[in-house]
Amino acid sequence: MKQPRFPRSRRHPQQALRSGKSTTIPAPYPWAPTRRAAVHSLHHLLSNGMHKISGRVECKRCEKEYEIEYDLQEKFLEIASFISENKDAMHDRAPASWMNPIVPNCKFCDRGSFVRPVIMKKKRSINWLFLLLGQMLGCCRISQLKYFCKHTGNHRTGAKDRVLYLTYLGLRKQLDPEGPFDL
Numbered sequence: 001m002k003q004p005r006f007p008r009s010r011r012h013p014q015q016a017l018r019s020g021k022s023t024t025i026p027a028p029y030p031w032a033p034t035r036r037a038a039v040h041s042l043h044h045l046l047s048n049g050m051h052k053i054s055g056r057v058e059c060k061r062c063e064k065e066y067e068i069e070y071d072l073q074e075k076f077l078e079i080a081s082f083i084s085e086n087k088d089a090m091h092d093r094a095p096a097s098w099m100n101p102i103v104p105n106c107k108f109c110d111r112g113s114f115v116r117p118v119i120m121k122k123k124r125s126i127n128w129l130f131l132l133l134g135q136m137l138g139c140c141r142i143s144q145l146k147y148f149c150k151h152t153g154n155h156r157t158g159a160k161d162r163v164l165y166l167t168y169l170g171l172r173k174q175l176d177p178e179g180p181f182d183l
């Protein structure tokens with residue numbers, strides 16, 4: 001006698017796909033590992049010859065999109081020393097300079113306040129290291145910053161200046177895990 005088969009609907013193949021996202025993702029950038037909201041350490045990057053970090057920006061005025069790059073070590077030191085000097089005065093909130101990023105002038109129309117980083121709609125593909133080095137994380141929406149915090153163990157709610165602060169310090173910590181600041 002034949003064994004009765006489970007009806008197809010019992011298997012819920014789609015539900016299995018939907019419940020719980022995979023823990024590993026394809027590395028979205030050469031400077032990012034296969035984890036969400038993550039970057040490689042400074043040591044790893046520099047010892048692999050990665051000195052420049054690039055990303056795309058767009059001009060809201062002339063609508064041109066182009067790539068810019070930052071020197072990893074130089075920008076990291078700038079941000080790390082800014083944090084060291086100002087952390088006590090921040091009271092766990094992003095200062096105005098992080099909330100309202102100073103964006104570079106457009107290389108085509110030479111206007112300053114119209115350039116914005118291109119931020120990928122798919123949150124796993126956001127170029128976190130580029131946004132950090134350009135100090136343009138403040139251009140992210142709060143939902144994008146909360147995604148970063150969630151995937152780095154900071155299940156925080158709160159105003160944008162709070163999650164932006166956590167994102168800056170979280171990235172700083174990933175780049176320099178032996179560094180002075182714990183979250």
Ligand SMILES: [Zn+2]
Pocket residue numbers: 059060061062063064106107108109110111114
């Ligand atoms: Zn322009």
